[in-house]
Amino acid sequence: MRRPSLSSSSGLRSGGARSSPFRANTFMLLLSVCVALSSAWVSLLSTSSGSRRAKSITTIRRHSDVSLASMSFQDGSDSSNNSLAINSQQSLNAMISNNSPSSDSSSSSESKSISSRRKQKLPRSERKAIERKKKTQQKGQLSSGKQKNNASFTLHSTAVSQLTSESTADDVLRAIKRAQKQHDHHDLRVIAKFLIEECDVGFAYGYRGSLLARLAVAALRWENHVVARRAIDIRRLEYRASMMPMESSAIIRGLLRTHNDTDALEILQDELALPLEGTALDSLENQSKIKHRARSLCSIASRHFFESEPKMAVLALQMMTEVGPIARQSKLTAEDLKLPWLRLMQGAAQCEAGRRDGSVTPCVGPAVDHVILPCNLVYSVLSAMSTFPSENDDLVYEAVSNALVRRVVFITGAVDMTTLPPADRGEAAFIGRSNVGKSSLINMATNRKSLAYTSKTPGKTQQFNFFAVNDKPGREKEVKYGDIVEGERDADSFYLVDLPGFGFAKAPEAQRKAWASFMGEYLANRKTLKVVFHLIDSRHGPIDEDSNIMKQVKENLPKNVAYVIVLTKADKNVKGNSKKNPGKVSEKVMDDLKQAMAESGVSYAPILITSAESKLGRDSMWRYLRLAAES
Ligand SMILES: Nc1nc2c(ncn2[C@@H]2O[C@H](COP(=O)(O)OP(=O)(O)OP(=O)(O)O)[C@@H](O)[C@H]2O)c(=O)[nH]1
Ligand SMILES: [Mg+2]
Known part of the structure; x- marks a missing residue:
């Protein structure tokens, strides 16, 4: 996937008041300017919602590299609203142009260009650098007692105790990982509310899409299908252009774990479709798609073999035979693909043993009625395997011979x-x-x-x-x-x-x-x-x-x-x-x-x-x- 170059993010780094050169003729002059500004600030805060919006806009300008989500949190009309990022982004732009005291056309177009830049993902190194810089500034603010406490998301985690509009993608990721590891349902609920309901499309420089994928996987482990479904839907709706095949593949595995085959197959067909004819098969993007499609199909097959449902497994392996030749054309090697053939063989052999002793009875249904099972399920793995680049792995072939x-x-x-x-x-x-x-x-x-x-x-x-x-x-x-x-x-x-x-x-x-x-x-x-x-x-x-x-x-x-x-x-x-x-x-x-x-x-x-x-x-x-x- 092509990501914007460093220069495209320059707007994010040039940030209003912070970067202004500090020049004063005398200490007294400076003091009087500060006093005047702060009194104006306090008066703004203490007035109506319109003035609160103005404050929000100022906040955006001060923290131009901070999520626009803080806007909707502070606007009372938005806080209870579940409508997600695109809507809030539009209303935000409208709000900027209508209500901002400095809502001239140039500032409006500047805001638009900032938000459009935020929809794109930045390269990891660039994003890390910005996040580091932001953290250092936050620390500075804390020590000077200027920390604004606009956070309403308190977590159990000591590593990240609060999620705010200024949290970084790493903060959220760490919080999700911790909550998942600790089975901390409270934290997962808090993170889900934060990511799904409160953040907008630009949060974490477009990495919100990846965070939603991670949240969906965590929610599936936690068997919260409502949260998972919403996270998956928002990701597909708003981050389609930047969806990573690796994330799609992780969601598919999560769905399979919870026996949601229909959705898993739908994501497979939609997000991990085979590259279109005429596109460069050996491009990194296509290679990644092919690799993760193959891996997802292996997961589908393996899971169904181990869960004694051979027809679905054989169906997935039949689909694998279409991927194999394309993987060869895309110059992927067995080493790149790392497909779990041994596990598939073992699963097929186990399922076959069940079929022989009568404990496995293949399901029926419109989706699998046309699937004809081979005399030994291991043959279906073998057929798929022979279409892919081979690493001539002894263990795999021993498993083949022993099963056959x-x-x-x-x-x-x-x-x-x-x-x-x-x-x-x-x-x-x-x-x-x-x-x-x-x-x-x-x-x-x-x-x-x-x-x-x-x-x-x-x-x-x-x-x-x-x-x-x-x-x-x-x-x-x-x-x-x-x-x-x-x-x-x-x-x-x-x-x-x-x-x-x-x-x-x-x-x-x-x-x-x-x-x-x-x-x-x-x-x-x-x-x-x-x-x-x-x-x-x-x-x-x-x-x-x-x-x-x-x-x-x-x-x-x-x-x-x-x-x-x-x-x-x-x-x-x-x-x-x-x-x-x-x-x-x-x-x-x-x-x-x-x-x-x-x-x-x-x-x-x-x-x-x-x-x-x-x-x-x-x-x-x-x-x-x-x-x-x-x-
Ligand atoms: N290096 C090597 N030696 C082999 C290979 N296949 C067979 N041999 C050797 O070739 C010799 C003959 O192998 P056999 O398998 O007995 O051949 P055959 O065709 O059954 O012979 P007949 O029964 O006499 O018709 C043996 O010494 C084997 O070890 C191989 O792939 N590589
Ligand atoms: Mg012989």
Whole structure:
């Protein structure tokens, strides 16, 4: 947000009598002038309301950097009036022009320009400097016994015992913070009355808008919805141009805490709307809006997951998927955004556990009826997360794997179509030449160290190994020995299928031919196959066998089965810290791969870059594994 430069506030600092040069020829002359002035002052005070207004105007001139609110406090007609700043500001201007003894056009326009300047926020440093100066002057006044006591707001706080028109934004903020911390309802009521009813738009150089936001948050904690609503409304009405996304986001969190979803969503759409097309996405203002919109949506999702209302959470996460690409375009990094993915994962996992044991029943209603819940709520977090810049955080991905793979067991090793397990759930198959890293990738995705056996020697995997994810405990006994085991598999259960490698496998020629023909049959005919991962070594690119597989896929793989190319061992192409450099692929390998894909007619396939060592590409793997889980 652009704030006025220092020069724009010069009017605030040039203040009437205080800055007049003090020159006197003799001490006696000065004394007589003072006596004359003070008697005129006393006579003004003692007369009618009109004279009180005049005094107020004088006050403004003396304290030109002080809030105009003092005017309305002193005018009896305004003190009981709840009409807020804009009205009081207008009446004030009218009053200045009508009643001031020196109400010439220049002074009226000066007042207007002062008030318009006050509506703008000053930079923090400038505001602090003015506040410091004012405090020093106040102290001086106190010590010389000239302190005017026009305060009617006595607080409990010893730090700020009174709020007056001369209080600073810091005073009010300190008072709000203290009252909130101490649960001091009396003080909060006093501050609310002061900020909502008595101050006008220029109080604290436009920072009143921010103070109202802070008050709204405090009032929501204190469950005073009337005060919160008024503070929110005045802020939106009078300070729209200077509303900070951070404040909007804090109010949204406050509203969510008190279960006021409708208002929270309204503020989100109004104050934290996505930047308009054509505006510079990487401007600070837009970046802040995008960041706080994303954070607010995370708050909505997280709160609803933890409060067992998955539909609202999934709705918020769907909205997050629109923000992610824009956050990338605005050049925000994962570090800038600091989104609480881990907490969201935990919330989704907890809610999912409740859904499985029947304790969570999703609500119905027009707002959420169209929301379709995924087979596991963690997938909705994953979908949103993959649209944002990633920081490849181990803890987050461990939480993903642990929530998505609660149990995984080896079921059977098939050697032909007759030995396959029953086709009762989705399957994800891993194919590729020997030693390319198929078994290692299965271990990485499931966050298990040695679920699938790996070896440096090509040809380790000799059967079509089926691993059942989220099946009922003891399911392998049913498949192996025909036992009857009680229980049911979970809704997100699926098979991971680790295939023997082709090409360099250290196995007899006949055996390799048998694998190749079994694989052809399996790819063409297995009805429950949902996704095929074709692994290619990222150091070497595709070899002849890979091109053959691509052609086979083009000809025989049913169209409803997703085909995904996975470049493996990307960590071997970089040196040094695997966290900072999780992996890369050379341009030549990429070009060769794209050419081979084009020649085989499979250019449509997505390409993922992975490393079982640095765990690169876990989220993208899960985006496709989801296809098997959801079938
Ligand atoms: N540095 C690194 N090594 C890997 C990676 N993936 C696999 N390896 C190593 O490559 C070797 C082969 O891995 P496997 O997972 O057994 O390969 P495979 O494709 O299952 O091999 P077969 O079962 O013989 O077809 C092992 O020594 C792994 O440790 C990786 O991403 N980075
Ligand atoms: Mg293997």
